[in-house]
Amino acid sequence: MKKALVLTLIVAAVAATGASAVTKGSAPTASAAGAATTCTSGPIGFMGPITGPVAFLGKEQLNWAKFSVESFNKANGTAFTLLQGDTQLNPKLALTVGTKFTANASLLVTTGPAGSQEVIAVGPLFKRKTMPYISASATNATLTQGKYPTFSRVVGSDKAQGRSDGLFMVNKLKAKKVVIIDDQEAYSTGLAASATAVLKANKVSVTRKSVNQKVTDFSSIVTSISDDTNVVFLPWQVAANGQLFAQQMQEQGKTAKIFGSDGLDSGDFTIKGAYVSSFARDIHGLPGTARVIAAYNKKYGTKWSTFGPPSYVSVQVAATAYKAACSDGKATRGELLKNIRAVKIPHSILGITISFDKHGDVPAAKFYVSQIQADGSHKLVG
Numbered sequence: 001m002k003k004a005l006v007l008t009l010i011v012a013a014v015a016a017t018g019a020s021a022v023t024k025g026s027a028p029t030a031s032a033a034g035a036a037t038t039c040t041s042g043p044i045g046f047m048g049p050i051t052g053p054v055a056f057l058g059k060e061q062l063n064w065a066k067f068s069v070e071s072f073n074k075a076n077g078t079a080f081t082l083l084q085g086d087t088q089l090n091p092k093l094a095l096t097v098g099t100k101f102t103a104n105a106s107l108l109v110t111t112g113p114a115g116s117q118e119v120i121a122v123g124p125l126f127k128r129k130t131m132p133y134i135s136a137s138a139t140n141a142t143l144t145q146g147k148y149p150t151f152s153r154v155v156g157s158d159k160a161q162g163r164s165d166g167l168f169m170v171n172k173l174k175a176k177k178v179v180i181i182d183d184q185e186a187y188s189t190g191l192a193a194s195a196t197a198v199l200k201a202n203k204v205s206v207t208r209k210s211v212n213q214k215v216t217d218f219s220s221i222v223t224s225i226s227d228d229t230n231v232v233f234l235p236w237q238v239a240a241n242g243q244l245f246a247q248q249m250q251e252q253g254k255t256a257k258i259f260g261s262d263g264l265d266s267g268d269f270t271i272k273g274a275y276v277s278s279f280a281r282d283i284h285g286l287p288g289t290a291r292v293i294a295a296y297n298k299k300y301g302t303k304w305s306t307f308g309p310p311s312y313v314s315v316q317v318a319a320t321a322y323k324a325a326c327s328d329g330k331a332t333r334g335e336l337l338k339n340i341r342a343v344k345i346p347h348s349i350l351g352i353t354i355s356f357d358k359h360g361d362v363p364a365a366k367f368y369v370s371q372i373q374a375d376g377s378h379k380l381v382g
Contacts, residue, residue: 039326041079042184044069044318045101045110046245047118047133048311052088053213053238056266057307060088061136064308065111069313080319087113091121098122102129104235109133109322109336111314115237116140116158116187123148132337134317136310139262139279140190144359150337154313154350155279156367158187161261162194164278164367165233168382170202172369173275175230175255181209181221181245184235191235191261213238218245219325222252229254232267234260239268246271246278262367266305267376274372280306281368281380286351309349317343318355 007095025208043229047064049058062084069082083104085097094113101107102125109132111173113119116138123143126133127150134152135143169175178199182188192208199206209221213236222245225232232249242264249258258274265278283289283306292312296304321339325331345354352364369382 012253020122034373039078039329039331040323041081042322042331043081043083043107043132044315044322045083045085045107045112046315047085047087047094047097047101047110047112047122048114049085049089050086052086052090053240054089054114056138056239056268058086058089060304060308061112061114061311064296064304064311065315067296067300068312071292071320072316076319078323080322081345082315083107083110085110085112087115087118089115090115091115091120094118095121095125098125098131100132102126105129108325108331108333109318109340111136111311111318113138115185116143116190117185118184119143119148119151119340123151128148130333130337132318132321132333134314134338134340136314137262137279137307138187138330140186141194142186142190144165144357144361146359149359152317152340152356153361154310154317154348154354154365156365158191158194160365161277161279161367162191163198165191165259165261165369166195166198166202166272168369169199169231169233169259170204170276172382173231173259175204177205177207177229178224178231178233179207179209179225179229179256180233180235181211183213183238183241184210185213185237187263188235188239188261192233195233195235204375213241216241216244219252221245222248222254225249225254225256227254229256231257231259231313233259233261234264237263240265242269243271246274247369251364262306265370266307267303270372270376272372272374275345275381276372276378277367277369278306279365279367280310282351282370282378283309283349283351286349288347289349292349313348313350313354315347315350317346334349 180191370378
């Protein structure tokens, strides 16, 4: 039976450093060895939309990834670095970055990409090159069904999100007629299909529509939404588009409730009364997070959403597995992949235990629903 590499979040340690200690397979700390070994000073990749239409997401993930590396190094006597790759949430750019990353013999593990369509784009390449990668936001259910064996994620799948979102519309919003509009990307279409199945199983009338991510004039689609529609569900990745869509609904006097998936859970979507689901809850107030939040805010600012903390955790996982692999002074991508699947964080800052099944999913992961308040804050409602 494979034993877990346990990364224990001790409250006192978190308060002091915002990081944790490895209790198995650890390399000597700086105090014991004098300095980090060459192995424990290797790069950890980061793939995300640092620029482009969803740069808000990528920059937030990048800052939390930087903070995670800094915190882990301080707590563990390592000197890991972060190698950045800008994908702009574009599968072609993700493949370009992935090609550069896999050609870099010193790069043994990467975090990201952010989007499911990007994971699909790099999946065959990463499989051939045995490159382990851990996403903090890619949720398509097919990603962890065996086709992408080097992939892992620290958030739940759209199968879970589609079910929870669908049941929320049924049980809490009492929906009888729902319009679902996907944005033609793998993440969106998969989630739309999952939610549709749940709604129809509960005898809710569902109308499916589709629009490209590059479209910003939604007037014709809005016009087609019947007045007796209860909920419009937007499983979109570009929050700014969701904002425009909701504003155009208001301009046409449409009164259906708007429910966005986790892609709309950002400061670019601020429609009062709208609902959004999220793969992670607001970590404020969760045990062991106060000092982590304070340290992050001091260095990177207070403007961040639920996209950042999972990135922190994905880097924690990568660094924990990397350090364990370096216990003998060397590491390989295959060893990193094996160690990632053995990592366990009993008390992560996400409020759940992080451990992985054989396909790279976290069994404890779940989704949350919040409603946007008049002051722009989010109130947890499901």
